[in-house]
Amino acid sequence: MTVSPTPTPAATVEQVSESELLSVFLPLSKTASSYVEVGPGDDCAVVAVPQGRVVITTDTQVVDQDFRVRWPNGYETTGADTAHKCAAQNLADIAAMGAVPTSMVVSMTLPGNTPVQWVQDFATGLAEAFDRLGATDCALVGGDLGRGRELSVTATVLGVMEDGNPVLRSGAGAGGTLVHVGALGLAAAGLSALEAPPGSGWDRVPEHNRRELERAQLRPLAPILTGPKAARAGVSAMIDISDGLLRDAGRVARASGVVVDLDPAALEEAVAQLAEAGNAAGVDPWRWVLTGGEDHGLLAVLPPGVQVPPGMRAIGSCAPADRRPADIGDTAVTIAGQDPGQWLGCDVGEGWDHFEP
Ligand SMILES: Nc1ncnc2c1ncn2[C@@H]1O[C@H](COP(=O)(O)OP(=O)(O)OP(=O)(O)O)[C@@H](O)[C@H]1O
Ligand SMILES: Cc1ncc(C[n+]2csc(CCOP(=O)(O)O)c2C)c(N)n1
Numbered sequence: 001m002t003v004s005p006t007p008t009p010a011a012t013v014e015q016v017s018e019s020e021l022l023s024v025f026l027p028l029s030k031t032a033s034s035y036v037e038v039g040p041g042d043d044c045a046v047v048a049v050p051q052g053r054v055v056i057t058t059d060t061q062v063v064d065q066d067f068r069v070r071w072p073n074g075y076e077t078t079g080a081d082t083a084h085k086c087a088a089q090n091l092a093d094i095a096a097m098g099a100v101p102t103s104m105v106v107s108m109t110l111p112g113n114t115p116v117q118w119v120q121d122f123a124t125g126l127a128e129a130f131d132r133l134g135a136t137d138c139a140l141v142g143g144d145l146g147r148g149r150e151l152s153v154t155a156t157v158l159g160v161m162e163d164g165n166p167v168l169r170s171g172a173g174a175g176g177t178l179v180h181v182g183a184l185g186l187a188a189a190g191l192s193a194l195e196a197p198p199g200s201g202w203d204r205v206p207e208h209n210r211r212e213l214e215r216a217q218l219r220p221l222a223p224i225l226t227g228p229k230a231a232r233a234g235v236s237a238m239i240d241i242s243d244g245l246l247r248d249a250g251r252v253a254r255a256s257g258v259v260v261d262l263d264p265a266a267l268e269e270a271v272a273q274l275a276e277a278g279n280a281a282g283v284d285p286w287r288w289v290l291t292g293g294e295d296h297g298l299l300a301v302l303p304p305g306v307q308v309p310p311g312m313r314a315i316g317s318c319a320p321a322d323r324r325p326a327d328i329g330d331t332a333v334t335i336a337g338q339d340p341g342q343w344l345g346c347d348v349g350e351g352w353d354h355f356e357p
């Protein structure tokens with residue numbers, strides 16, 4: 001057997017073999033957790049499910065749909081950025097069930113000219129993201145590496161309920177309070193900054209503020225520890241906001257057969273925080289707050305009489321769907337009792353949809 005030399009980080013993946021790439025990827029990865037019985041290296045991983053049931057989710061990022069290798073503002077997405085986003089978007093779904101993440105598998109499709117360094121940064125970035133987001137007992141237990149024309153990363157995460165039942169979208173009831181934790185609109189504003197070429201209005205926003213928003217898009221701080229806490233505190237419905245507040249609140253409302261009414265006063269702080277950026281970008285910051293996705297905050301509904309869990313804020317309420325006023329048609333989400341477009345004075349849509357023209 002010939003011993004292959006260790007690839008240098010300056011090499012591209014097409015200059016190394018799959019096993020060489022794995023040999024510099026896996027040692028940098030966090031592959032152990034108290035749930036992992038067999039980690040990377042065999043045909044499958046083996047993960048314990050002591051509580052007897054598993055919660056499972058998957059999410060994909062594709063270049064030029066979900067991120068860019070090089071953004072119009074000049075920023076180049078690192079492997080660590082992609083790893084953090086991959087962790088945040090999957091872990092937020094696990095948290096939105098009230099569950100705790102135990103393990104992840106990642107499938108990566110890499111163009112031949114991807115630097116080996118990018119793949120190594122993904123490994124260290126993923127371990128860092130688990131730590132930063134609070135997924136302290138989650139590990140990378142397997143995956144797949146392949147070559148393709150477009151960079152894409154798909155992760156699947158398993159989680160367990162430490163106690164209680166998974167919190168579904170369908171559990172909101174009339175008289176419930178809508179509560180939220182996390183950012184609102186920051187990732188969408190960051191996307192606008194990253195997509196702006198030099199010379200745009202964004203140049204007027206102080207560098208520090210602009211970087212902070214770009215970071216919110218690249219590495220959203222999904223408040224995943226609040227998920228199980230909110231479940232324990234008694235929330236009856238929960239979702240992570242990936243596609244925008246209106247769209248994801250609408251999903252809860254429709255699944256539960258209620259109308260969700262947002263309290264604009266509770267959203268004003270988030271809007272005010274984005275006022276300067278909105279001004280520079282020529283965007284009404286309400287649009288980012290109401291329809292911007294990818295913040296991966298948690299939106300939940302408390303039954304009447306249940307206290308707002310620590311860290312969460314009340315932002316609205318739920319009414320029976322049959323009490324929907326005739327003039328708001330089949331809108332599942334209102335703002336101060338009005339159709340969102342009517343309230344804002346322009347058509348806002350609901351949020352992100354991958355297939356909308
Ligand atoms: N290819 C598919 N096969 C089976 N189920 C799917 C497929 N694509 C989507 N779904 C399911 O349809 C539902 C779509 O809802 P939604 O887009 O809100 O899901 P989500 O996974 O929470 O999204 P996000 O990842 O943006 O948080 C989810 O339950 C998802 O698992
Ligand atoms: C280059 C580029 N163009 C557009 C966007 C915006 N975007 C992509 S996916 C998504 C919603 C969540 O998706 P999912 O439901 O698949 O998790 C949003 C708001 C981006 N991030 N990068």
Ligand SMILES: [Mg+2]
Pocket residue numbers: 092093096239240241242
């Ligand atoms: Mg989700």
